[in-house]
Amino acid sequence: MRRHTRRIYNICYRFTGNGAEAEDLSQEVFLRVYKTLGSYRSAFGGFATWMTSVTRNLLIDHYRRTKRDRVTDSLDDAMPVVENKASSARRPDELALLGELSSQIQTALTKLSPELREAVILRDLQQLEYSEIQRTLSVPEGTVKSRINRGRIELARILQQMGVRPS
Amino acid sequence: MTSMNWTHEQTEARLTDYLEGLLQPEEQLAFDAHVSSCTQCAPLLAGVSHLLTDLHSLDELEPPPRLIYAILDKTLGPRETVTGWRAALAWLGSLANPRVGYGLASMAATFLIIVSASGFSWRKPRLADLKPSSLYRNADRQVHLVYARGTKFVSDLRVVYEIQSRLSQDEQQNPATPDRNRPQTSPNEPGRTDGTNPSSPKQQNRADGIGRNSPMLAAGFPILFERRIR
Numbered sequence: 001m002r003r004h005t006r007r008i009y010n011i012c013y014r015f016t017g018n019g020a021e022a023e024d025l026s027q028e029v030f031l032r033v034y035k036t037l038g039s040y041r042s043a044f045g046g047f048a049t050w051m052t053s054v055t056r057n058l059l060i061d062h063y064r065r066t067k068r069d070r071v072t073d074s075l076d077d078a079m080p081v082v083e084n085k086a087s088s089a090r091r092p093d094e095l096a097l098l099g100e101l102s103s104q105i106q107t108a109l110t111k112l113s114p115e116l117r118e119a120v121i122l123r124d125l126q127q128l129e130y131s132e133i134q135r136t137l138s139v140p141e142g143t144v145k146s147r148i149n150r151g152r153i154e155l156a157r158i159l160q161q162m163g164v165r166p167s
Numbered sequence: 168m169t170s171m172n173w174t175h176e177q178t179e180a181r182l183t184d185y186l187e188g189l190l191q192p193e194e195q196l197a198f199d200a201h202v203s204s205c206t207q208c209a210p211l212l213a214g215v216s217h218l219l220t221d222l223h224s225l226d227e228l229e230p231p232p233r234l235i236y237a238i239l240d241k242t243l244g245p246r247e248t249v250t251g252w253r254a255a256l257a258w259l260g261s262l263a264n265p266r267v268g269y270g271l272a273s274m275a276a277t278f279l280i281i282v283s284a285s286g287f288s289w290r291k292p293r294l295a296d297l298k299p300s301s302l303y304r305n306a307d308r309q310v311h312l313v314y315a316r317g318t319k320f321v322s323d324l325r326v327v328y329e330i331q332s333r334l335s336q337d338e339q340q341n342p343a344t345p346d347r348n349r350p351q352t353s354p355n356e357p358g359r360t361d362g363t364n365p366s367s368p369k370q371q372n373r374a375d376g377i378g379r380n381s382p383m384l385a386a387g388f389p390i391l392f393e394r395r396i397r
Binding site: 009102148 | 214215227
C-alpha cells in the first residue's frame with residue numbers, strides 16, 4: 001500500500017506539478033482501483049502496470065478537465081514566469097523538499113505536451129521498460145520510443161531556454 | 168552510411184537509440200562523425216545526456232503522511248470515532264491478541280526470575296524483602312553463592328580427573344600386581360565386603376573399583392585417607 005501510494009503520488013506530482021492536485025488524484029486513483037478491482041486481469045501485465053494505466057487515464061482526464069483553467073491562467077501570466085507560478089502553487093514544505101534542479105525540471109515538465117510528458121515520466125522517472133509503457137499507454141512500441149525521444153529533446157530545449165543548460 | 172548523408176533529422180530521430188546503445192556499429196560511427204562536426208547536434212546531444220543524468224538523479228518524492236489515511240477513508244469509508252466506555256472496551260478488545268499475551272507472559276516470567284534470584288521467599292513473603300536494598304543484598308548473596316558452588320564443582324572435578332589419570336597410569340605400569348590388602352569378596356558377589364547388598368550393578372562395579380584401587384589411592388593421596396580416619 002505504502003509503496004504503491006508513493007509511486008502513484010510521484011507520477012501524479014510529476015505530471016501536474018502541484019502537491020494538492022497530486023494528493024487528490026492519488027486518492028482518485030485508489031478509489032477507482034478499489035471499485036474496478038474486479039476488472040483486473042493478470043494477463044494485463046502485473047498489478048503495478050494496471051495501476052499505472054489507471055493513473056494515466058485519470059491524469060489525462062484531469063488534464064482535459066483543467067485545460068480551460070490553464071489557458072486562463074496563462075493569459076493572466078503573459079510573461080514567462082512558469083517557475084514562479086509553479087512555486088506559488090506549492091506549499092513551503094514542498095519547496096523545502098524539492099531541490100533547485102528538481103524544481104527546474106518540474107517546471108520544464110509541465111511545459112511538455114501530455115503525451116510526451118507521460119512518456120518521459122514513465123521511462124526516465126519511473127524507470128519502466130518499453131513493454132510496460134506500451135501496455136500502460138496502449139500504443140505501439142514504436143510510438144512509445146518516438147514519444148520518449150521527442151519528449152527528451154523537447155525537455156532539454158526547454159531547460160536550455162530556461163538557462164539551466166547554457167549552450 | 169557515412170557522416171555526409173547523416174542528417175539533423177536522423178540525429179534527432181535516433182538520439183535515444185544512440186544514448187541507449189541500440190544503434191548498429193556503422194550507424195554509431197556515422198552518428199559520432201556527424202555530431203562531432205555539427206554545431207547544432209553536438210549541443211543537443213550534450214543537453215539530452217545531461218538531462219538524462221539529472222532525471223535519473225532525482226529522488227522520489229515522499230508523499231504526505233496524511234495521504235494514506237485519506238486514501239483509506241475514501242476507499243473503505245471514514246473511520247468511526249468511538250468515545251467513552253466503548254472506547255475503553257475497544258481498547259481492552261485490542262489487548263486480546265496473541266502478541267500482547269506473549270508479551271505479558273514474557274514480562275511475568277522475567278519478573279518471577281528476577282524476584283526469585285533476589286532471594287524472595289514465596290512461602291513467607293515479607294514486604295521488607297521487596298525493598299531495593301534487600302533485593303540488592305540478596306541478589307549479591309545469590310551471585311556469590313553460585314560463584315562459590317561453581318568454583319568448588321570445578322575444583323572437585325579437577326581432583327577426580329587427576330585421581331583417575333593416576334590410577335589408569337598405575338594400572339598400565341603394573342597390570343598383574345596381586346593385591347594382598349584387597350578386601351576378599353565372593354566370586355559370586357564381587358565388591359561385596361560388608362555383608363550388604365549393592366543396590367545396582369553400577370554401584371557394585373564402583374565398589375569393586377574402589378576396593379581394588381584403594382592401596383594405590385592411599386599411596387598417591389594419603390591426605391584423603393588421613394581425613395577419613397579422623
